[in-house]
Amino acid sequence: MKHSFTILAAAAALAVAAPAHAVLTVDGSATPGSTTVGGSAFVTLTLNVSEDFTPSTLTFNLDWSTTGLALDPGISTALGQSWATIAAGFDPDPLVTFIDTNVPGHLGVSTSGTLPVLTAGSHTVKIGFTGVTAGEHAMTYELAFGAPGFAGPDFVVAGSSSVTVSAVPEANPAMMLAAGLAVIGLLARRRRA
Numbered sequence: 001m002k003h004s005f006t007i008l009a010a011a012a013a014l015a016v017a018a019p020a021h022a023v024l025t026v027d028g029s030a031t032p033g034s035t036t037v038g039g040s041a042f043v044t045l046t047l048n049v050s051e052d053f054t055p056s057t058l059t060f061n062l063d064w065s066t067t068g069l070a071l072d073p074g075i076s077t078a079l080g081q082s083w084a085t086i087a088a089g090f091d092p093d094p095l096v097t098f099i100d101t102n103v104p105g106h107l108g109v110s111t112s113g114t115l116p117v118l119t120a121g122s123h124t125v126k127i128g129f130t131g132v133t134a135g136e137h138a139m140t141y142e143l144a145f146g147a148p149g150f151a152g153p154d155f156v157v158a159g160s161s162s163v164t165v166s167a168v169p170e171a172n173p174a175m176m177l178a179a180g181l182a183v184i185g186l187l188a189r190r191r192r193a
Contacts, residue, residue, distance in 0.1 A: 037133065042126045061141065079125070
């Protein structure tokens with residue numbers, strides 16, 4: 001009996017002394033953007049990671065309205081860097097990357113291998129669009145991470161957002177006529193004087 005009590009006491013002491021390992025969580029949300037026709041807008045994805053994490057796979061799918069928006073990867077950023085800088089930073093040897101841009105209004109990126117560490121905290125991905133036609137244009141996204149040693153995605157952040165594109169305001173024709181007549185009047189008055 002004394003021996004079992006000693007084992008129980010040792011187990012209890014280890015349970016109290018050992019810190020509880022936090023469960024890794026990854027979640028996110030999107031903030032809509034707005035612009036005028038021909039202008040640029042961002043949809044900002046916020047990714048919250050509970051602890052440092054090195055994903056073994058990453059899949060990103062983005063779908064948007066091609067009639068109202070044009071994707072602008074040149075102004076898009078992820079984790080504070082341009083998309084081109086991030087792509088250049090990947091070690092190309094262990095990576096298998098597939099980028100799908102064959103379907104209008106769709107961007108798909110799938111990568112596996114040694115990916116950069118995703119540190120604990122809040123991270124942003126800014127997706128840049130150029131407004132093509134006025135209106136509210138929907139977009140959907142899905143970002144999936146795989147953990148080392150597991151098949152399939154372990155963490156999926158998915159949702160939808162929108163970009164509101166306003167028409168460029170046209171000058172009022174009556175105001176333009178009044179301004180033109182005022183300029184003509186001033187010129188005529190100046191000639192007489």
